[in-house]
Amino acid sequence: DLGKIFMPRGRAPRVGETCCGRPRLSKTLEEIAINGPRVLYEGELARGLARDVQEAGGILTTGDLEQAKPRNLEVLEAEVMGMRVVTLPPPSSGAVVVSILKQIEARGFPVTTSGALGKHWLVEAMKNSFAARMSLGDPGTKSDPFLDAAKIEGVVEDLVSPKFAKSLVDATLDYGVRPAEEYGGIHGPFYVPDDNGTSHLSIVDADQNAVSMTTTINTGFGSKLVSRSTGILLNNEMDDFSIPGQPNTYGLAPSEANYVRGGKKPLSSMSPIIASGMDDGGLKIVLGGSGGPRIITAIAETFLGYVDRRLSPSDALQEPRLHHQLFPEDLLYENETSREIMTQLPLFGHRLKHENGGLGNCQMVVMENGTAVAVSDHRKDGAPSKVDDDKLQ
Template sequence: MRTASLYRFLTVLLAGVSLVVAGRACADTFVGQKFAVATVNPIATEAGVEVLREGGNAVDAAISAALTLAVVDGHNSGIGGGCLILIRTADGRLTAIDGRERAPAKATPDMFVIDGKLDPMASQTGPLASGVPGALAAYDKAAKLCGSKPLSRLIEPARHAAAGGFVIDSRLGAVIAGTKEKLRKFPGTRAVYFKPDGTVYREGDRLVQKDLAGTLANVQEHGIDGFYRGKTAEQIGEWMQANGGIMTADDFANYEAVERTPLRTTYRGYTIIGFPPPSSGGVHVAEALNMLEGYDLAAINKRSSVDATHLIAEVMTRVFADRAYWLGDADYVDVPRGLIEKAYAKQLATTIDLDRATPVPTHGTPPEWRQDLFGRHTTHIAAADAAGNWVAITATINTSFGSGVIVPGTGVVMNNEMDDFSIQPGVPNAFGLVGAENNAIAPGKRPLSSMSPTIVLDEQDQPLMTIGAAGGPKIITQVLLGVIRYLDFGQSLADALATPRFHHQWRPNELGLESTASDEWREELASRGHRVTTLPSAGVSQAIAKTKDGRLMAVSDPRVPGKADGE
């Protein structure tokens, strides 16, 4: 059964005008018995649902939806980017698959120092900005380990949408218009997003991507070797060499998706399953929850939502200070496991003043930081089925349309994930994040990620919730708020995602509140010493939770025209 409010109905009648009630937009929500899928695009959600109706499982559905998003939501994710996949299978097994991009073999720590001067734009746009894509390798590994359908079947909705085209919605139309100067720079990209008369495609136009359809068909026929060891890799390598890039066909051939051990921590009797490094999200969602566990958060929020916001913001600040110093690819640098120790969180929490914002000059020092170590623009897909398969996939090409590059003949939008490295210690990236030596560039290394696919298990170790988000560093705070609002504040899943969000990432020292937050909320937080700024949006989340009567509730974030569906 589908739940739809009168407000949502009126929103449709008002031709896309955003309707906000008490600061909350209306989320697209589905409740069903057999399975559920939530993504940012109705075409992708339907691709996942159709796989489930054919007898596939939630893993199959999530992969098919993710591949379809590569076509219909290509400014956010695609096979030219990467992903992190977190899976809980019906038999209780937990799997984490790392499809994060890797630095090319010729990458160096000072590769963005050009003519003796740092050029931060070179890490964001053009041939040097891309890491070796990992998404397709990760989808293939997930399908083989935990799925029930061949990758060729899961790709078909994406290939069909690329070959036959789809109607551009308001969101994609706005992003194309907003990034047209970047897209105009590269002939292969102009050929896709610009019309023969020199204008860009816009809302209501049909976008056909025949080169991308050909690349996907090649993978259907030859498997991922058709991408990593065939024509596509050669085309990209040759273009990079001719245009000042360093990525080669050998970089593609040497790429492997890695199976990692999921992070498993606890929070008030629940089990939180997160992704280990090179994700910073799993570590720091756990670190934040460990700090908050020492407070009666539900009582604090009931007394005053401002008190709760202040406390959570102070926790965010300390978490991001640690992120900037300690986090990196654990295959290359030492990342201390003490960051997720409850004793360390308790120690950090003692520095919080419940009445005033306090300076956080530097990172903390977790216990045994030398010895106890981890082993060596974006979208999220949530899927679950009645058999007990629950999936969280976060996929990305970084900022909108990544590097801006589509290599002619491939149709593939290349990521700009090299910007997620610390191109120099202390130099902010496109999201304002700073980093240290642990996240410096090295050949083959994976850049630090904020992607935070998360699964919550109940007291009986059964799946209760899957959640993830898009939005750069705001991914971490979105997931944290979604979990808190659902578990601690008792909000419905729809309200947990729709309630105005806030974000603090230590540097810059600002507490960002979404524009739908009340003036009173802002003023009271400012009076406590916070430098309050306005965010038009603090990202986009997708989630599924099990209701008290055992059904599956899927919610697509109301900030974008996504879709939750199932049966």
Template sequence: MMKKYISIFLIFNYLFSFEISDAIGYNGAVASSKKEASDIGIEILQRGGNAIDAAVAVGFALSVVHPSAGNIGGGGFMVIRFSNGDVTAIDFRETAPSQANRDMFLDDKQEVVQGMSKYSGKACGVPGTVYGLGYAHEKYGTMSWESLLYPSIQLAKYGFSLDYHNFKLLNSPRYSNFLSQDAESKKIFTKNNEPYILNELFIQSDLAHTLIRIAKYGYNEFYNGITADYIVDCMNRVGGIITHEDLKNYKAIEREPIKINYRNHYIYSMPLPSSGGITLSNILNQIENVNLSEFKVGSAKFIHLLSEVEKRSYADRAEFLGDSDFINVPLQKLISKEYADDRFSTISMKKAIPSKKIGHGNIDMWNESEETTHFSIVDRYGNAVSLTTTINGWFGNGITVDNAGFLLNNEMDDFSIKPGYPNLYGLVGNEANSIQPNKRMLSSMTPTIVENENNELLYVLGTPGGSTIITSVAQILINLIDFDMPLKEAVSRKRFHHQWLPDVIQVEKNYFSPEIVRRLEKYGHKVSERSSIGEANCIFIDESGLKHSTSDSRRGGVSKAY
């Protein structure tokens, strides 16, 4: 009877609340890119697991049901907030193999060899996902390792139904042809020129066996066991350079997160080698100079202002940021209010400053890959996890490890393969992000957790989207904090993006009216329409403790709560 009254109360509260979300519940919430993964996460929470347990289970589930971006052959970052208010960050970004060198993707004339950093055996960094999930579980999890992998093993062994997103990608000529270039990938991800059918059962037997080994022998099996042998054998087949020593020496690193104080909200995000936290801090610190209540969301004036802020932040990203274990980064200067004020002082509210005239700041006083996946989790105990992971491009470098069933990343392209030369998606980098053995390539992943002024958990958020991740997270936060939008509206609202180079405002289709475009062009901006930006998966915890879970409609993410 009590459960019945609670259910009625929740329905009533939902129907008459201004906060309309995809799912609500007092006990736990999961927002991810795939229904199967979110279901598994909720199941773990219902069985008494904490948010870290659920994150491990969701991460492995996405490696099965989201093969284009979910992975065990890539890497990522997670921010964890514990029930006592402590916050930590785990860096499981890929590393350059020990045989890597600064000019490995250049020819004898020091020109970039087209496609080599993206689609060859040398394009992959040493994977970190399995180590990152294993490290988090070993230190902070509560359930058995085997129980967390079991649901994913079942999905790989017995199959899952292809949703529209998977159906569309696997049937597209672009990716079908791409995956057909590698014999192992062709065997698993194509059907001998026959199209896949929507909701068709998709089975991955080799991947199931790999997950069984990892479940039985622990996460180090990936780096020291049969799976490691398979990876090295694959390297020999495709001309890659990852060795047994590279795998044995890989470690995830626990780091102190970047903390941002923005309008009495405390925002925690990833430190280097993710540029997310520093660049997000730079954007928000500049915007804090302005009272945004005087602006209309979506107006030409607002878009002009935020685009100019983004340009300066991305110029600094290109100049200063890289793996801080290898280079000296002026971190405290870059995240300071004073530095942001100095950068903001160069903005004109009347005209756009061309990117070629915007250099990096004085520290003495088109896109990174978008094929990422993000999920957010909150448990009944008050723990929260924000995790973003990737293999870079859709299906990584297109190479599947023989007998192991998983795709490898093409993260080496996220280094500055030639300083000043744009990567696959247009981001420019300099010496700070040049290739060195064992170095971690720069990333834009921005898993984020927000507290209110009383240091209470408020939001857990993040998104895929390559170079657009940082601006998407910034715009969602501005929508929530400055414009007081409900979470669903803040996530659903159309987005735009400027990354300094190329010097253009990228905007989602059907966002700007012709009048706004004219006004922006009058400011001096170039405007380009593009497909959707990001796929945010977010959770809001209201004053009563009710958890509102929302997934972006852009790629069909699924939120669950109980």
């Protein structure tokens, strides 16, 4: 069914060809629009969806769907480089982005991250933050916390703490790297789950109300299963959980905070942020991205480019990126990376690896002189647009 939908002629569609007609999905979306989202979790749509999954070998039941409810979480707030940054708490990775930014800020704001030494500092901050990320998971709710909730809360408090950021910076070697197990301070490394198949929207209206929204089906095409009765392409988010007793590819123990539990959500790289002025509360930046764990580093690099290095919104988004998630121990770089960076970073001890695809894809809106300026990443097919307001561009 997946091939029939996305490759109707038995091959990938060419530019200008009509493709991917999904009448069953259209009908499902129409039913949701008319009757509300609960029709997907109760009634005929739910029964059909559960039946389709079971026929494909899955164990989803109508009872599972009836119990599925979104959570209204308290946002995570932090002061970063003179701005109030609002992002999502675990099981999202907003705190990890903040941690990278706080480590750079701890070196004295503004500090350039453009030269080889600055890039080295940035990469080491990435590695520290990804090490601590391995202790994160879904804490549950205040009324119904999971076993590791208190530990996760402590990790998050450290990740947004200036004191913890300073301790990580103090342990960083200016001209060298450390063994992987020494990163993350007291929150050492366990396991890094991967994810992609993600999209992001950054939205600002004429009144400066803002939305930073990331959505995902995890890996490319998710589970690769299309529900026959609803037309929905199903995700494979269960793959984001750690598995007890089973080391990952690199022989590392899985993270207990991210074990599967009933009602639990897996750790995600999604890290949408909204930044506003500390003094006037005025909207400054709406930013988010897609690209699995590269979301985290792409958002941090884009934010630093615009805020710390004073690049234009477009240049901050388009300049070449680096990515390091601690495991595997490769520093990924893009095609346009300067020769200086490629030549000098190996001298610091980094193991460089070229990345043919883009390192994350961001969508950003910034407010400049009362005007909303929207920019989209050239690494993906997204594009900025405006609707019925001359102030949005």
